[in-house]
Amino acid sequence: MNKILWIAGILGTLAIAATLAWHPSAGETEKVTVDANDKIRSTHYFGRGRNGNHTNFSPLTETNMNNVVIVPYAYQESHQDSELQVGERNRRGSRRDSMFRQMAFAARDAGLTVTFKPHIWMNTDSDKWRSDILFTSDSLEQLWGNRYRELILHYAEVSEEVGAPYYCIGAELTSLTFKYPGYWRELINDVRSVYSGKLFYAANWYLEFEQVEFWDALDFIGVQAYFPLTDHENPDKKTLLKGWKKYKEKLRTISFKYQKPILFSEIGYRSTACAAIHPWEWVDAYTDDAKQFTLSLECQATCYEAFFETFWEEDWFAGAMIWQWRGNHAEAGGLTNLDFTPQNKPAQKVISEWFGK
Secondary structure, eight states: OHHHHHHHHHHHHHHHHHHHHHSOOTTOOOOOOOOGGGOEEEEEEEOOTTSGGGGOOHHHHHTTOOEEEEOOEEEESSTTOOOOBOOTTSHHHHHHHHHHHHHHHHHHHTTOEEEEOOEEEEOOSTTOOGGGOOOSSHHHHHHHHHHHHHHHHHHHHHHHHHTOSEEEEEESOHHHHHHOHHHHHHHHHHHHTTOOSEEEEEEETTTHHHHOSOGGGSSEEEEEOOOOOOSSSSOOHHHHHHHHHHHHHHHHHHHHHHTOOEEEEEEOOOSBTTTTTSTTOOOOTTSGGGGGSOBOHHHHHHHHHHHHHHHTTOTTEEEEEEEEEESOTTTSSOTTOOSSOOTTSHHHHHHHHHHTO
């Protein structure tokens, strides 16, 4: 009996030691490690699968990317509209999924992995957008939730079919993640029943990423990284590096708290002088809205340099998904283009050099 008690005591001591080794003591943090070779080097890709030029992924591999993000869209009219239009049941949706599969297999043949990242496109109403989606009754919430679950499970199955190693369960749905963390945990469990890869949610940079309650159930902490870094145009790199400091500390803290690496599920800059002031602002180079922006290829490139210098060599940082890349590479971007794409601009060289590391 004494021998049994002695063995039990030893085992108990070992268990306590293991627990102390796993959980940091007060003031300490656990280390999250991502191998440099495993970092995700990716971009959101927009093209047409049946167009030969749009499935030529060599410009991505030449820019040292190893992954491509495909974005299926669902639609709704307003932030209180429960009629989420998923679309895969109709003929148009079937054609779209066929195009996505073709793009995924072409990317795989080029040596790239694929990530599906469904987005909700919402017609603007009173300056609302998808982060404001919320409903006035339980029945509307349930209707929307069922439709959204259908969307996410569908592309989880497509992801499994094409061998995608990563999958995104949502992007910038701030109000819904705050109010319904239980719904998201159930959705994550449902997705894991049909998909074997790694999961992430793409949280908004503003408030949301620090308040998501279900990071522990995912593999990456995804952040839509449109952090404002300065209040003036054409900043130098030193200014931008300083602007990143407070955000970097918050991101590191969240990563260590949940023992999950940070993935910039979206990051991008316009080639404009004000790109670092409000990075999230959209510019359509083909409308009169573009007149309010001043072209600055240098600012875009400097923004990317500051981002990479701040994060790329951190072992708790899993990688970045650039916004955005056009399938018609030869004609996309260029030295007079104001848009987010880095294609055929100095920013592409910056991205290529850092991704090449």
